[in-house]
Amino acid sequence: MIILVVDDESQIRKLLVTGLGGYGHEVITAATVEQALTLGAQGKPDLVVLDINLGQGADGLEVCRRLREWSRVPIIMLSVRNDETTKVQALDAGADDYLTKPFGMEELRARIQAVVRRVVVEPGGAAESVIRVGALEIDLVNRRVFVGGEEVHFTRQEYDILRLLATHAGKIMTHQVILRAVWGPEYADMTHYVRIYVNQIRKKLRENPAAGVRYILNEPGIGYRFVDVGTTDDGRPATDARD
Amino acid sequence: MTTKQTPSAARQVGRFLPALLLVALTTLGLFFLRDQLSPATKSLIYMLVTLIVAVWLGTGPSVLAAVAGFFAINFFFVEPYYTLDIAATRDLLSLLIYLAAALIAGRLAAYAQQQAAAAGLTAAQQAILYDLTSALNPLTEPEPIRAELRRVLVERMGAEQVDFLPRSDGPSDGPADGPTGVPAAARPRDPAGNAAFVLLEAGDAVYGTARVVFPAAPAASQHRLLLACAGQAALALQRADLTAQVARNRTLAEADRLKTAILRAVSHDLRTPITIIKTSAANLNELGERLSAGDRRELARAIETQADKLDWLVGNLLDLSRLQAGAVVLHRELNSLEEIAGEVAARAFAAHHAERITLDFPDDLPLARFDYGLMVQALDNIVDNALRHEPGDLRVIIRGRVTSDEARVEVINHGPSIAPEEREKLMLPFRQSREGRSLHGDVGLGLAIARGILEAHHGDIRVEDTPGGGATFVLTLPQDTKDEIRDTSLEGSGLASRRTTGVVSYLESDPPEEPE
Numbered sequence: 136m137i138i139l140v141v142d143d144e145s146q147i148r149k150l151l152v153t154g155l156g157g158y159g160h161e162v163i164t165a166a167t168v169e170q171a172l173t174l175g176a177q178g179k180p181d182l183v184v185l186d187i188n189l190g191q192g193a194d195g196l197e198v199c200r201r202l203r204e205w206s207r208v209p210i211i212m213l214s215v216r217n218d219e220t221t222k223v224q225a226l227d228a229g230a231d232d233y234l235t236k237p238f239g240m241e242e243l244r245a246r247i248q249a250v251v252r253r254v255v256v257e258p259g260g261a262a263e264s265v266i267r268v269g270a271l272e273i274d275l276v277n278r279r280v281f282v283g284g285e286e287v288h289f290t291r292q293e294y295d296i297l298r299l300l301a302t303h304a305g306k307i308m309t310h311q312v313i314l315r316a317v318w319g320p321e322y323a324d325m326t327h328y329v330r331i332y333v334n335q336i337r338k339k340l341r342e343n344p345a346a347g348v349r350y351i352l353n354e355p356g357i358g359y360r361f362v363d364v365g366t367t368d369d370g371r372p373a374t375d376a377r378d
Numbered sequence: 379m380t381t382k383q384t385p386s387a388a389r390q391v392g393r394f395l396p397a398l399l400l401v402a403l404t405t406l407g408l409f410f411l412r413d414q415l416s417p418a419t420k421s422l423i424y425m426l427v428t429l430i431v432a433v434w435l436g437t438g439p440s441v442l443a444a445v446a447g448f449f450a451i452n453f454f455f456v457e458p459y460y461t462l463d464i465a466a467t468r469d470l471l472s473l474l475i476y477l478a479a480a481l482i483a484g485r486l487a488a489y490a491q492q493q494a495a496a497a498g499l500t501a502a503q504q505a506i507l508y509d510l511t512s513a514l515n516p517l518t519e520p521e522p523i524r525a526e527l528r529r530v531l532v533e534r535m536g537a538e539q540v541d542f543l544p545r546s547d548g549p550s551d552g553p554a555d556g557p558t559g560v561p562a563a564a565r566p567r568d569p570a571g572n573a574a575f576v577l578l579e580a581g582d583a584v585y586g587t588a589r590v591v592f593p594a595a596p597a598a599s600q601h602r603l604l605l606a607c608a609g610q611a612a613l614a615l616q617r618a619d620l621t622a623q624v625a626r627n628r629t630l631a632e633a634d635r636l637k638t639a640i641l642r643a644v645s646h647d648l649r650t651p652i653t654i655i656k657t658s659a660a661n662l663n664e665l666g667e668r669l670s671a672g673d674r675r676e677l678a679r680a681i682e683t684q685a686d687k688l689d690w691l692v693g694n695l696l697d698l699s700r701l702q703a704g705a706v707v708l709h710r711e712l713n714s715l716e717e718i719a720g721e722v723a724a725r726a727f728a729a730h731h732a733e734r735i736t737l738d739f740p741d742d743l744p745l746a747r748f749d750y751g752l753m754v755q756a757l758d759n760i761v762d763n764a765l766r767h768e769p770g771d772l773r774v775i776i777r778g779r780v781t782s783d784e785a786r787v788e789v790i791n792h793g794p795s796i797a798p799e800e801r802e803k804l805m806l807p808f809r810q811s812r813e814g815r816s817l818h819g820d821v822g823l824g825l826a827i828a829r830g831i832l833e834a835h836h837g838d839i840r841v842e843d844t845p846g847g848g849a850t851f852v853l854t855l856p857q858d859t860k861d862e863i864r865d866t867s868l869e870g871s872g873l874a875s876r877r878t879t880g881v882v883s884y885l886e887s888d889p890p891e892e893p894e
Contacts, residue, residue: 219709219751237689239682327712327745334714338741344720345735345773347727353717355751356709 136251139180140164141171141198142213143190151184154240155247171198180208182247185230187214187221196228203229209250211243219356226307226357249305249363266301268362271340271350273301280339287339292317296329297336300351305363307354333359397431397439401446409454417469420455421476428480432487440484448477496599503603506534510607514614518621520585527611531590535603539591542578572596576604580612583619633702648691651684658684694823697755701830708752708834712745715778715787718754722761723776734765738777746785748835748855756831759824760789760839760851767793767849785855792848801841805829828853 138160140151148164155162163178165171168189175183175198183202187195199210212225212233225233231250234243266273272281278294280287289297295317300308310326322328333351342349352360404427408420415423424447432440452462456469464470510530517523524542531537572592578585588608590596596604658677666674700706716739723735757776764774768791775790796804805825829839837855844850 237685330712330714330717330745334716337717337720342720344724345727345737346733347724349720349724353721353750355754 136181137161137163137178138247139171139174139178139183141183141189141195142166142186143188144186147186151243154243155184157240158244168194168198172201175202175206175208182251183208183210184243184247185210185212187212187225187233193221193224196224199225199228199230209253211246211250213238222354223309223357226309231306245363253303253306266304268301268304268350269348273297275302282339282341289336289339293332293336293339296332297340300359300361304361307358307360309358311358313358329359393435394439394442397435397443398446400427400431401443401450404447405450405454412455417451417455417472420451421472424451425476425480425483428484429487432484433491436491437485437488440488441481444477444480444484447480448473451476503599503606506530506603507606507610509534511610514610517614518618520615520618523611523614523618527588527607530607531588531604535592535600535607537590537592539589541589543587543589574601574604576608578608578612578615580609580616583612583616585612585615585619648688651688651691654684655681655688691823694827698823698827698830701827701834706752706831706834708749710747710749710835712747713750713753714743715739715746715780715785716743718750718757719776719778719787721754722758725758726761726765730765734768734773735761736773736775738775740779743778744780746780746855746857748785749831752831752834753855756828756853757787757789759828760853763824764789764791764793764849764851767791769793780857783857785857787853789851789853790844790848791850792844792846794849795843795847796841796849804841805839 138155140148140155140162141164142148142151143166145166148166152162152164163174163180165174166189168191171183171185171189174180185195185198187193189195189198195212199212202208202210210230212230213236214221214225214233215236222233231253232246234246264274264276266275270283274280275298278298280289280294280297296313299313299316310329311323313329314322314325318325318328333353337351340350342351350362352362354360401424404423408415408423424444428440428443428447431443449462451473452464453460456473457465464473510527513526513530514523517526528540528542531540572595574590574592574596576588576590578588588611590604592600658680661669662674662677662681669677716737719737719739723737726735727733761774761776768774772792774792775788777788777790779786779788805828825839832839832853832855835855837853839854840852842850842852
């Protein structure tokens with residue numbers, strides 16, 4: 136897989152070349168907006184790791200937007216510390232995911248895998264008709280939900296939210312996206328509806344965060360993310376790592 | 379002292395007519411007693427009338443009365459009668475003496491009357507000033523001080539309108555180096571000239587200009603009172619300014635103290651991980667070939683762990699300084715307390731690979747208003763601390779409750795109790811607690827940050843005893859009832875009210891009603 140790394144700090148570029156190269160990827164690098172756009176077209180990357188800040192404010196967002204004008208290449212954005220506004224901007228600009236610096240190589244590898252797998256699955260819609268995560272089973276055809284083999288009743292909105300999140304496992308669904316998809320665009324400001332419903336869904340899914348059983352992860356100030364099945368090997372839902 | 383405003387013609391007649399009338403009546407009375415009274419007595423009676431007029435109506439009418447009296451005596455009471463001729467030189471002399479005495483006496487009486495009136499006005503002015511000063515005394519903010527000045531000028535001095543113009547050379551609150559001119563733009567609005575401009579000036583400092591509009595042009599005494607009031611207000615503004623400066627200095631001193639503490643901490647707690655990273659990396663670099671694979675992994679892991687610790691420390695230092703500087707922007711939204719507790723519990727599970735926490739939240743817990751990310755951090759720090767002191771076979775309990783005016787999370791630990799005198803110290807940054815440091819490598823930042831976050835929410839953290847032993851950290855967040863009312867009106871649906879009675883019934887129904 137060819138990965139384009141865009142960062143204005145040479146040390147970070149060097150680290151990513153070594154780190155991602157160690158996993159068998161071919162890594163090409165760019166330091167500026169122009170280089171990034173050129174290599175994005177000529178280097179034919181399978182994935183882009185893009186720093187939000189290329190030395191001139193949030194110019195990484197500009198690269199992301201311009202790439203999205205003609206390319207569906209998966210983009211993971213890198214940002215410093217928790218800045219919800221920038222993260223939402225990154226997702227709005229078309230990024231598939233983001234990662235907060237400093238991060239571990241293992242975490243980056245997992246995110247890359249998740250994003251690439253999702254992109255492979257997505258074009259045909261849901262690849263499977265049944266989603267299984269831990270004790271949870273969602274039958275997309277018949278709109279039925281089972282927890283530990285028992286069927287649990289979901290209201291229409293609850294099911295719609297769960298399906299939206301579960302069919303985009305690992306991807307952040309912003310509050311606005313959820314509200315628009317489930318209630319319609321006129322409800323885009325009613326973030327607390329989502330909170331109440333997600334709380335209710337958590338109870339029905341019998342989440343037990345103290346024992347690591349979680350299906351829906353909160354991205355503070357941004358939205359929700361369904362646990363990514365692929366990142367754990369033992370079939371147990373993944374617990375979220377600290378940002 | 380000019381006490382009367384420019385009198386109109388009607389008022390003039392009103393003052394002089396009674397004087398003439400009084401002289402005429404006296405003349406009529408004396409005419410019938412002409413033969414019983416001596417000329418000297420008659421002169422004295424006219425003198426009395428002149429004095430009465432002077433006291434009653436002032437200087438002008440008293441002169442009129444004196445002159446009218448002079449002619450009346452001459453015409454009616456000095457022989458030959460009914461002419462202005464005077465037969466005896468003696469009579470002429472006494473008449474002239476009368477006129478001079480009447481004029482002087484009238485003048486003196488009117489002057490005395492003016493003085494008395496002026497004294498009365500000063501007493502009224504002093505009452506107004508006293509009213510203003512006592513109202514200004516407790517005020518420490520510029521805006522209420524200006525409002526109070528406006529109130530006194532309008533209610534007690536009859537001003538129609540009071541505007542405050544900022545200083546033309548800068549912001550309106552804060553001292554200037556010298557007085558500034560009246561903004562030229564304000565003048566054309568006042569063609570009648572009934573507005574007075576006064577500088578709010580105390581010492582060298584100017585706190586803006588007041589433009590005061592009166593129904594009629596203010597008299598000199600009124601203007602003086604206005605200046606006195608403005609002076610008092612300016613003094614109050616200066617006091618407010620100085621108070622603010624003292625508060626700023628106190629904050630600076632606190633920040634200074636923190637900086638010193640940070641420097642002390644930096645010298646030890648930041649250097650340690652850096653030293654480990656540097657030595658490990660150097661070892662890997664120089665001895666890499668000769669080390670076993672296990673040793674190399676060990677060194678690499680040490681670098682990673684210590685880097686995480688550094689990241690944690692630096693992040694917390696930044697958070698703490700931002701909190702203490704008041705630079706944190708709160709994203710207060712309706713959030714679920716249970717969700718943050720779940721987040722924290724999941725982190726604890728990931729860190730300990732064991733179930734160390736029990737969550738205790740009622741099913742119908744309403745949402746509360748707070749910043750999600752910050753509250754997760756606060757609760758995480760508290761729970762982290764509680765877990766460090768929790769006996770291995772027990773679990774920390776996180777319990778949530780929301781009442782109408784307060785959201786409350788209790789973190790219940792079953793380890794050693796904390797003595798009351800230790801509880802306050804626990805929350806101070808950089809407390810030098812040996813066990814806290816050795817176990818987590820922290821310098822007592824966690825609880826200080828948690829408290830900073832709760833205080834930024836106008837909430838609080840306190841420590842109580844856990845029944846049966848242990849410490850219970852109680853986090854409280856005030857819930858603004860006005861918030862809730864605003865929400866209800868915003869939604870136009872029953873969602874907000876049902877939040878407190880349980881959301882389940884609502885969730886079973888169809889989509890929320892159209893918001894307004």
